[in-house]
Amino acid sequence: MVTIKISPYFTEVKKEIVEFELKEEITADQLLKQIGIKKPEYVSVVLNGQVVSKDVKVKNKDNIEIYPIFGGG
Amino acid sequence: MPYGYWGKMLRINLTTGNIKEETFEESFMRKYFGGKGFVSYYLLKEVDAETDPLGPENKLIFATGVMTGVPVSGMCRYAVGGKSPLTGGYGQSEAGGWWGPELKMAGYDGIIIEGKAEKPVYIYIKNEEVQIKDATHLWGKNTDEAQRIIREENGDKRIRVAQIGPAGERQINYACIVNELKHANGRTGMGAVMGSKNLKAIAVRGTKKLEFKDKQKITEIAKWFSGYLMENPLTYGLYNWGTAGGVMGLSKGGILPTRNFKEGSFEGAEKIWGKTMAETILKKREGCYACAIRCKRVVEVKNDKYTVDPEFGGPEYETVAAFGSLCGIDDLEMISKANELCNKYTLDTISTGMVIAFAMECFEEGILTEEDTGGLKLNFGNAEAALKLVEMIAKKEGIGEILALGSQRAAEKIGKGAEKFALTVKNQELPMHEPRGKVGVGIGYAVSDTGADHMQAGHDSLFTQEGEVLDSIKPLGILKPIDPFDLTEKKVREFMYLQFLWSFYNMAGICDFSPVPRGSLPLDKLVEVMRAATGWNVSLWEMLKAGERGLNMSRLFNLRCGIDSKDDRLPERLYQPLEGGSLKGVKIDKDDFNKAIKKYYAMMGWDEETGIPRKEKLEELDIKF
Numbered sequence: 001m002v003t004i005k006i007s008p009y010f011t012e013v014k015k016e017i018v019e020f021e022l023k024e025e026i027t028a029d030q031l032l033k034q035i036g037i038k039k040p041e042y043v044s045v046v047l048n049g050q051v052v053s054k055d056v057k058v059k060n061k062d063n064i065e066i067y068p069i070f071g072g073g
Numbered sequence: 074m075p076y077g078y079w080g081k082m083l084r085i086n087l088t089t090g091n092i093k094e095e096t097f098e099e100s101f102m103r104k105y106f107g108g109k110g111f112v113s114y115y116l117l118k119e120v121d122a123e124t125d126p127l128g129p130e131n132k133l134i135f136a137t138g139v140m141t142g143v144p145v146s147g148m149c150r151y152a153v154g155g156k157s158p159l160t161g162g163y164g165q166s167e168a169g170g171w172w173g174p175e176l177k178m179a180g181y182d183g184i185i186i187e188g189k190a191e192k193p194v195y196i197y198i199k200n201e202e203v204q205i206k207d208a209t210h211l212w213g214k215n216t217d218e219a220q221r222i223i224r225e226e227n228g229d230k231r232i233r234v235a236q237i238g239p240a241g242e243r244q245i246n247y248a249c250i251v252n253e254l255k256h257a258n259g260r261t262g263m264g265a266v267m268g269s270k271n272l273k274a275i276a277v278r279g280t281k282k283l284e285f286k287d288k289q290k291i292t293e294i295a296k297w298f299s300g301y302l303m304e305n306p307l308t309y310g311l312y313n314w315g316t317a318g319g320v321m322g323l324s325k326g327g328i329l330p331t332r333n334f335k336e337g338s339f340e341g342a343e344k345i346w347g348k349t350m351a352e353t354i355l356k357k358r359e360g361c362y363a364c365a366i367r368c369k370r371v372v373e374v375k376n377d378k379y380t381v382d383p384e385f386g387g388p389e390y391e392t393v394a395a396f397g398s399l400c401g402i403d404d405l406e407m408i409s410k411a412n413e414l415c416n417k418y419t420l421d422t423i424s425t426g427m428v429i430a431f432a433m434e435c436f437e438e439g440i441l442t443e444e445d446t447g448g449l450k451l452n453f454g455n456a457e458a459a460l461k462l463v464e465m466i467a468k469k470e471g472i473g474e475i476l477a478l479g480s481q482r483a484a485e486k487i488g489k490g491a492e493k494f495a496l497t498v499k500n501q502e503l504p505m506h507e508p509r510g511k512v513g514v515g516i517g518y519a520v521s522d523t524g525a526d527h528m529q530a531g532h533d534s535l536f537t538q539e540g541e542v543l544d545s546i547k548p549l550g551i552l553k554p555i556d557p558f559d560l561t562e563k564k565v566r567e568f569m570y571l572q573f574l575w576s577f578y579n580m581a582g583i584c585d586f587s588p589v590p591r592g593s594l595p596l597d598k599l600v601e602v603m604r605a606a607t608g609w610n611v612s613l614w615e616m617l618k619a620g621e622r623g624l625n626m627s628r629l630f631n632l633r634c635g636i637d638s639k640d641d642r643l644p645e646r647l648y649q650p651l652e653g654g655s656l657k658g659v660k661i662d663k664d665d666f667n668k669a670i671k672k673y674y675a676m677m678g679w680d681e682e683t684g685i686p687r688k689e690k691l692e693e694l695d696i697k698f
Contacts, residue, residue, distance in 0.1 A: 008348055009310045009318065041540020042306040046325045050655055054538070067322030068310050069534050069542075 002058060004035060005065040012038050022060050029054040032066070044069050076286040077606040078102055078139050078182050082111075083203060085196060087270050088129060088188030092203050102182075103609060104695070106580040106619050107138035111183055112154030112165050113626035117698040119185075122633050126158040126262075127244055127269035129189035135176070135235070135275065138582025142177035142283050142362070143606045145295040146302065147587020147594070149174055149362040151183075152579060157261040158269075159246045159424075159479055160499045162634040163522045163627045166249070166263055167579055168235075169361040170256030172277060175233040179279030190271040195236075197227060198277045208273040212242060215417040216254050217384055223276045236274035237264045238419040240467045244268045245477045247424035247502070251416055255369070255386030256361070259421040261501065261523050286608030294602050298594055299365035305593035307542070311368035311586055312358065314347030316390035321346045324398070326534075327656030328510035330503070331398040332453050333430040334496055334646055337507050338654030341403025345393050350405060356383050366586055374406045381409045388412040388422070391527075394505035395426025400433060401453030411463055418467035424479065427502035429462050431480040432472070434494040440487060447471040496644040499524035499636060506532065508647055509659050511557045512666070513568045519641045519670060522627035528579075530571035531590045533557035533564070545589035548596050548613060549574065560665045565672045570617070577620030621677075622694045625686050628679075629698060638684035641670055 004018045013036050028047065032040040032054070045052055046065040058064060080102065082095045105114050112134050124130045137151045151173030157164025176184070179200050193208040211219045216238045224232050233252060241248040241264030248264030249257045258264075285291055302308035310318050323329040324342035331339040343349065354374050360367035370387030374380060388396070388408050396402060396411040415422045435441040436451035443450065447465075449458045449472075465473025475483045480502055484495035496503045501524025508515030517529030535542050538554050549570045555563050571590075578585050581603075588594040594602075596613055603611045631637070643666065650660045675681045678690030691697075 007321065008314065009306055011309075011313075039306060039541060041538055041542060044322050044326060044534075049325075051326045065325060067325055068306055068319065069322070069537075 002031070002060055002062050002064065004031070005063075006035075007065075007067045009068040010037055010043070010066065012036055022058070025057040025059045027055050028052065028058055028064070031058055031064070037066070042068055074284065075099060075102070076284055076608045077143060078107070078177070079180055081181055083181050083184045083198075084187065085184060085203070085205070086187040087190040087194065087205070087272060090205055092205070102139055104619070104622070106577065107141065107182060108136050108150070108152040108167065108580040108582050109154070109165055109576060109623045109627070110580040110619065111136035112152050113163070113623055113630060115185060116154065116156065116163065116630050117626055120156055122635070124156050126156040126161065126164070126266060129270070131156050131266055131269070133186040133263065133266050133270060133272075134183065135186070136183035137173045137177050138580055139607060140603065141582030142174040143285065143291060143602065144363040145291060145587075145602050146298055146364040146366050147584035147592065148582060149364060150582045150584055151176070153250055153258040153263045155263060155266045156634070157263075157523070158244070158265045159262040159501050160524045160636065162499065162631040162636040164261035164263060164266070165523055165627070166258040166260040168250070168252060168256045168258040169584055170252045171362050172233045172235045172252035172256070173582060174362040175277045175279045177279065177283055178281050179277050180281050184275065186270060186272060189269065193271050193273050195223065195272065195274040195276060198275070198279075200279060200281055211273050213239060215239065216251055216419060217382070217417065219274060220254060223274060227276065229278055232276045232278045234274050234276045236419070237267045238417055240418040240420045241265060241268040242273075243467075243469055243477070245420065245466065245469070246479045246482070247421045247428075249419050249421045251419050254384055254416055257416070257421070259423060260526065264419045285606045287605040290605035291602060294598060294605070295363070298598070302366060302593050305541075307591065308366055308586065308593045311366050314351060315358075315368055315370045315387070316347070317345070317350055317370075317388065317393040318347030319390055320393060320398075321348075325655065326510060327651065327654040327659070328507035329398050329654075330394055330505050330507055331654065332401050333399060333434045333494060334503065334507065335651075336653030337510060337651045337656050339398035339403075342398065344403040345397040345405050345408060350387070354381070354405060354409060355387070359386070361584070364584070364587070366592070368586055372409045374409055376406070379406050379410045381406065381413050385413040385416040391505050392422040392426070395423050396429075396459060399426055399430045399505065400459050402456045402459060404456045407456040407460060411460060414460070414463045414467070420463065420467060423504050424502040425463060425466065427496065428466065428476045428480045428483065429459050431484070431494050431496070432462065432476060435487065435491050438494070440489045440491050441472070445472055493645060496646055497525060498643065499640050501525050503644070508643065509651055509661055510656050512560050512661055513557075513564055515643055515647060515661055515666065516565065516568050516669060516673060517572070519643055520673060522624065522631055528575060528585065530568050530575050535590055536567065542590050545595060546571070549617070560662070560669045562672055565669050565676060569673060569676055572624065573617040573620035575620070576623045577616045580619060580623050618694070622696060625691065625694055625696055626698075628686060629696070632685060638674070638682065641684060
């Protein structure tokens with residue numbers, strides 16, 4: 001089971017937490033598309049507490065959080 | 074006839090009481106575009122190296138931009154500038170709200186204030202009727218009361234008031250100017266300059282019609298953009314969660330300034346971010362003039378501990394971080410109270426939070442004791458003590474008198490090694506962005522004309538991958554993603570091009586939350602709006618060149634004031650590893666950073682060693698001072 005906590009910025013995903021079983025390891029980018037994030041380029045991915053690049057592989061038991069990139073102001 | 078502006082400045086001498094109008098040509102506006110362009114022009118022309126920032130010879134310039142008052146989201150801003158009491162050099166700060174457009178509707182593009190009134194006064198502008206009025210009865214009053222009295226005695230509730238509170242009157246080095254009780258020209262101490270002139274407020278009521286070349290086109294783009302911006306996460310996120318919606322992402326990324334920049338992640342981030350604000354104390358969302366983004370928050374608190382009046386708006390990201398994570402405080406109600414007090418007294422929330430965090434670290438290190446603080450236990454996380462300090466600073470009471478100097482000068486007075494905890498550039502306190510995780514922001518802090526400033530250019534984190542944001546700045550020639558830690562020529566080039574754009578936004582009166590890359594109005598649409606407003610065949614190239622001109626002019630003013638390449642540096646702490654958070658151990662390499670600064674000088678056409686603009690660069694930009 002992979003758990004994804006979703007920032008409310010991403011209104012296209014209606015849930016705050018999404019959980020499901022991964023059949024195989026996939027990249028964070030693929031995962032974002034799979035859960036319905038429309039514009040992954042606006043997402044900062046936190047994997048088990050660390051910000052990671054979107055080409056990093058994710059697997060079951062991982063905790064993932066997604067937040068918007070933020071450019072100051 | 075000019076479109077989008079009047080070609081008219083007011084010059085008001087408070088020593089003599091003389092009020093006059095000065096006109097300028099179209100070519101002047103098209104060269105300087107208003108805002109920062111006007112501030113730097115008048116400072117170079119009229120203020121010399123010896124001028125005391127708090128003396129009558131200093132000028133205080135209120136300048137709208139050519140786009141201020143265009144009814145499209147984000148076209149609402151104006152700049153206030155003068156010689157800064159905080160930095161000793163170029164001072165300037167912008168604000169949104171309604172005051173800038175109101176001045177435009179009154180028939181003026183800007184105001185140059187000179188001299189010093191014998192007793193407290195305020196200026197009342199009702200279209201072209203301009204009066205200097207007695208403000209003896211307003212002196213010492215907080216902003217809410219002063220605004221209420223000004224509106225009542227002039228019989229008009231719609232008067233827009235830009236003013237100072239007691240902190241400005243006491244000439245605190247980081248006092249700001251506040252309009253509508255909640256929009257601040259926050260930085261570089263322009264409120265102190267206003268106080269030094271015995272000028273309490275500029276109250277404006279404008280009912281004139283500003284003409285635009287193609288009103289229909291403007292309406293068409295404004296309508297299209299108000300829908301389009303809700304499809305873009307960067308702009309609809311601002312609507313939904315405000316600027317503080319970024320707190321969690323920054324904390325997780327290790328770049329949320331925490332406990333005086335010792336750490337980059339805050340354990341209490343979830344309690345203070347925009348979502349929590351929306352779910353607890355948020356009363357409503359608000360916007361500036363004609364803006365559909367509506368990033369402003371209005372909060373209300375009524376309980377035994379605090380009351381926060383919604384009239385003062387709500388805390389922005391900078392304020393949430395400055396009084397929150399930076400001071401180790403996770404109490405959103407207390408942060409909102411601090412925001413209210415700063416708006417009431419007119420203190421810059423960034424510098425005030427930074428000064429308090431500095432004092433907290435000094436206290437924890439034993440440099441300041443309870444004897445010094447009047448019994449306050451100034452440990453990180455002590456919300457009550459932090460609020461008490463805001464009051465003491467505004468009143469210059471006890472330790473507040475030293476802290477009112479700003480952290481650099483306070484550290485020099487305190488001694489005992491306090492200097493290393495004062496995090497400033499050119500004496501101005503760092504804003505709430507961590508350069509160790511986005512080094513381009515560090516370049517901006519170092520080379521900024523106003524001292525540490527986060528609004529010099531778009532931040533590195535926006536441009537680390539392919540996609541819409543990067544695509545939006547490809548017309549500038551920034552074509553590939555760049556690592557946030559990169560300090561090579563790629564980063565310097567990216568920073569410089571974006572700095573031209575940001576400088577232009579500050580000239581023309583445009584909020585960076587509206588156009589790309591921080592907002593979502595595409596650059597070609599921005600050019601279209603500018604053409605429709607002014608009737609000029611203006612181009613992106615021309616806009617960037619104007620931005621570059623503005624940067625060179627403010628640089629020249631700083632050089633005149635003795636601020637030069639030695640001052641383009643970061644506080645030592647940023648060359649040390651972060652002590653906590655998800656970027657623990659990360660630091661900026663000092664040699665690489667210094668090389669990047671020299672590369673920036675060279676790319677700018679400045680001398681690589683001294684940072685002085687080369688003669689040919691000034692000739693190219695047609696700068697003659």
